[in-house]
Amino acid sequence: MSNSSETWIILGATSSMARAFARKVAADGANVLLCGRDMDDLAASAADCTARGAANATALKFDARDTASFAPIITQAQAESGMINCAVFVGSMPTQSEIDAAPELIEGVIKDNYTGPAAFLQMLAPEIELRGGGTVVGVGSVAGDRGRIGNYVYGSAKAGFATYLSGLRNRLTRAGGHVVTVKPGFVDTAMTWDVEGMFLVAAPEKVATDILKAVDKKRNVIYTPFFWRYIMLIIRNIPEFIFKKMSI
Amino acid sequence: MSWKPLETMGWGRASAAFGDVARPERVAHLKKLLSLGAMPAFGMRRSYGDAPLTSSEKSLDMTRLDRVLDFDAATGLVHVEAGLPIGDLGRMFAAQDWLPPVSPGTGFATIGGCIANDVHGKNHHVVGSFGQHVTEITLIQGDKTRVITPNDSAEFQATVGGLGQTGVIASAKIQMMPCKGDLMVLTERRIDDLDEFFMAFEDATKDFTVGWIDATAKGDRLGRGVLEEGEITSGVNRSSGKTKSVPFNAPAWALSAPIVRLFNELYFRRVPRSGRTSVKPITDPFFPLDAIHNWNRLYGKAGFNQFQCVVPLNAKDSLREMLERISASGLASPLAVLKKMGAGRAGYMSFPMEGYTLAVDFPNRGAADYLIRDLTNMAREAGGRIYFAKDGVAKPQQIDGMYPDQDAWRKVVNEIDPTYANATNLVTRLNLRGPAPETKPAGESA
Ligand SMILES: Cc1cc2nc3c(=O)[nH]c(=O)nc-3n(C[C@H](O)[C@H](O)[C@H](O)COP(=O)(O)OP(=O)(O)OC[C@H]3O[C@@H](n4cnc5c(N)ncnc54)[C@H](O)[C@@H]3O)c2cc1C
Numbered sequence: 001m002s003n004s005s006e007t008w009i010i011l012g013a014t015s016s017m018a019r020a021f022a023r024k025v026a027a028d029g030a031n032v033l034l035c036g037r038d039m040d041d042l043a044a045s046a047a048d049c050t051a052r053g054a055a056n057a058t059a060l061k062f063d064a065r066d067t068a069s070f071a072p073i074i075t076q077a078q079a080e081s082g083m084i085n086c087a088v089f090v091g092s093m094p095t096q097s098e099i100d101a102a103p104e105l106i107e108g109v110i111k112d113n114y115t116g117p118a119a120f121l122q123m124l125a126p127e128i129e130l131r132g133g134g135t136v137v138g139v140g141s142v143a144g145d146r147g148r149i150g151n152y153v154y155g156s157a158k159a160g161f162a163t164y165l166s167g168l169r170n171r172l173t174r175a176g177g178h179v180v181t182v183k184p185g186f187v188d189t190a191m192t193w194d195v196e197g198m199f200l201v202a203a204p205e206k207v208a209t210d211i212l213k214a215v216d217k218k219r220n221v222i223y224t225p226f227f228w229r230y231i232m233l234i235i236r237n238i239p240e241f242i243f244k245k246m247s248i
Numbered sequence: 249m250s251w252k253p254l255e256t257m258g259w260g261r262a263s264a265a266f267g268d269v270a271r272p273e274r275v276a277h278l279k280k281l282l283s284l285g286a287m288p289a290f291g292m293r294r295s296y297g298d299a300p301l302t303s304s305e306k307s308l309d310m311t312r313l314d315r316v317l318d319f320d321a322a323t324g325l326v327h328v329e330a331g332l333p334i335g336d337l338g339r340m341f342a343a344q345d346w347l348p349p350v351s352p353g354t355g356f357a358t359i360g361g362c363i364a365n366d367v368h369g370k371n372h373h374v375v376g377s378f379g380q381h382v383t384e385i386t387l388i389q390g391d392k393t394r395v396i397t398p399n400d401s402a403e404f405q406a407t408v409g410g411l412g413q414t415g416v417i418a419s420a421k422i423q424m425m426p427c428k429g430d431l432m433v434l435t436e437r438r439i440d441d442l443d444e445f446f447m448a449f450e451d452a453t454k455d456f457t458v459g460w461i462d463a464t465a466k467g468d469r470l471g472r473g474v475l476e477e478g479e480i481t482s483g484v485n486r487s488s489g490k491t492k493s494v495p496f497n498a499p500a501w502a503l504s505a506p507i508v509r510l511f512n513e514l515y516f517r518r519v520p521r522s523g524r525t526s527v528k529p530i531t532d533p534f535f536p537l538d539a540i541h542n543w544n545r546l547y548g549k550a551g552f553n554q555f556q557c558v559v560p561l562n563a564k565d566s567l568r569e570m571l572e573r574i575s576a577s578g579l580a581s582p583l584a585v586l587k588k589m590g591a592g593r594a595g596y597m598s599f600p601m602e603g604y605t606l607a608v609d610f611p612n613r614g615a616a617d618y619l620i621r622d623l624t625n626m627a628r629e630a631g632g633r634i635y636f637a638k639d640g641v642a643k644p645q646q647i648d649g650m651y652p653d654q655d656a657w658r659k660v661v662n663e664i665d666p667t668y669a670n671a672t673n674l675v676t677r678l679n680l681r682g683p684a685p686e687t688k689p690a691g692e693s694a
Contacts (some may be wrong), residue, residue, distance in 0.1 A: 047317050
């Protein structure tokens with residue numbers, strides 16, 4: 001488990017899943033770098049992490065759509081000793097109907113969920129290799145397992161990110177690093193608050209606990225809560241000629 | 249995209265409301281929502297009745313704004329967001345020798361709820377009410393943000409115990425209490441009747457005292473129970489605090505009269521004649537029911553109500569009549585609590601007064617509503633009052649005169665919120681703010 005000689009970079013730290021995760025690594029005494037766009041909110045979360053036991057907690061600007069915001073975070077992390085870990089919680093999910101009405105929204109969805117975080121991790125990877133260890137947690141979504149009429153743009157971005165993570169895992173393993181791909185089902189966050197038809201909704205704290213367990217055990221891909229593995233197993237195995245007529 | 253149509257219930261599950269609820273996770277989002285118009289907020293809905301409920305209007309769930317914004321280990325002054333459960337605050341800083349000075353009977357109550365009801369704990373006779381330890385409150389009133397301290401006398405007193413009517417509490421500073429640890433030496437002894445209870449409370453010397461009362465007992469045994477006295481001791485509890493939960497609604501017979509009588513008999517006899525002393529993690533005596541999640545489901549689908557009143561010391565014998573009425577009704581549940589309160593209170597509408605407080609749960613069936621209203625009248629005639637955090641059934645005229653500072657409170661809140669945008673179901677039901685303006689002008693923020 002994490003200790004004061006570890007640093008966690010948390011991207012998208014204003015989300016409730018990221019907050020729950022940050023609290024847990026803070027309680028273990030880690031050094032946390034909370035990265036996101038709402039600086040007031042990040043400052044509040046940094047104070048909270050400090051109160052909960054973080055060795056240090058810092059708020060830093062990160063915008064998935066602005067690659068210029070990446071380097072200062074990496075530089076800050078490089079100044080820390082010990083392992084550098086990174087948990088990626090960034091993402092955005094406009095509804096499919098919003099995207100249908102304004103197709104140009106796709107670019108932002110891809111940047112937030114895939115290319116932004118991937119570009120960041122690409123910059124971080126050499127540092128993990130240099131230090132001979134460190135864990136990357138990439139939070140994707142079960143939506144990335146199969147394109148569905150309800151949110152296939154979001155799903156495709158998450159799928160791209162998942163493929164990127166598997167490649168990064170392949171690379172970092174050689175240097176002693178590790179990558180955990182996390183596929184949460186429905187989680188009770190601001191993103192899903194007003195979405196209809198949610199079921200088996202998990203608390204962010206539960207997801208954070210599952211992620212930390214997976215980090216400890218060096219798991220490669222986890223579904224959280226675990227039963228989503230079986231739900232998605234079924235969904236992935238529906239033949240395409242049937243699936244294309246379904247709306248789930 | 250912020251609003252979700254939701255049915256909300258008070259802890260007793262006998263009061264419900266249907267309305268649009270937003271649950272902001274960032275202060276910027278909270279401010280944005282409120283800039284479009286003021287509305288009520290709620291915490292963990294641990295109030296039993298309709299205090300946290302708002303029908304057919306918008307309201308805010310504050311539980312995701314639950315961070316510690318600052319903590320000074322040297323002075324014990326802590327700044328927290330309003331949605332933080334008070335139990336978390338206790339767990340977080342006990343190892344650094346600081347505890348919340350006042351904790352209600354559940355650790356799930358949020359700081360916002362503890363302020364808005366000016367809650368009391370088992371040490372009320374020593375340290376007073378929660379609001380007396382609050383040094384600063386950040387309020388959001390529509391598109392305005394205000395930071396108030398006890399020096400802003402009227403607005404502060406209208407906010408503490410003020411049922412959320414002065415605006416949404418975003419954060420507050422609390423002066424914590426130094427402690428040697430979070431273990432408690434707990435002494436329990438049997439009390440055979442009400443007079444013995446009164447005497448025991450007069451003689452009590454410990455910081456924490458509370459009485460469990462067998463509300464089914466009659467005759468010679470009327471008012472019998474168990475007195476618990478506790479004192480915090482050194483050592484820190486590191487147990488995992490595993491919880492259980494009640495997965496579904498219990499059937500109606502679960503809390504029927506014979507079962508409650510049997511339970512109470514056993515509960516009474518659990519404590520040996522000679523009394524007993526033990527050392528426990530503070531959470532056990534502080535939050536005895538929190539170990540079982542959703543214990544409110546034990547009352548079945550219809551839910552339950554709690555009656556809680558306080559009567560002045562010189563009218564303490566009115567409690568005997570109340571207990572007679574309760575035991576005769578056959579409606580009492582095992583949950584009944586007696587406690588001697590001090591005079592400490594921090595707001596115009598704060599519940600505490602020097603005297604005795606009695607709290608009893610009643611399953612929501614038969615004549616329970618009628619019984620509670622009867623008890624409410626008895627409390628009023630005794631010069632006492634009922635606790636809004638628990639009420640879901642009283643009528644407006646029954647409240648008249650119970651809160652002597654109600655006019656002062658009305659003046660402040662009606663000035664801050666002239667359109668009654670902050671009015672919750674309880675405030676409306678009891679007409680606490682006086683006649684509402686004809687209509688709520690649409691889109692106007694208070
Ligand atoms: C098992 C149990 C034991 C209890 N024991 C005690 C006890 O010993 N002593 C005692 O005093 N009380 C006790 N209570 C009552 C409880 O402490 C109060 O009802 C408390 O207010 C609940 O906090 P909450 O966060 O659930 O608030 P809610 O019930 O959600 O709301 C209570 C009130 O506060 C307002 N409010 C909440 N948050 C905000 C905010 N951020 N801004 C503005 N207004 C807000 C609401 O509008 C409402 O009027 C007990 C309750 C239970 C369930």
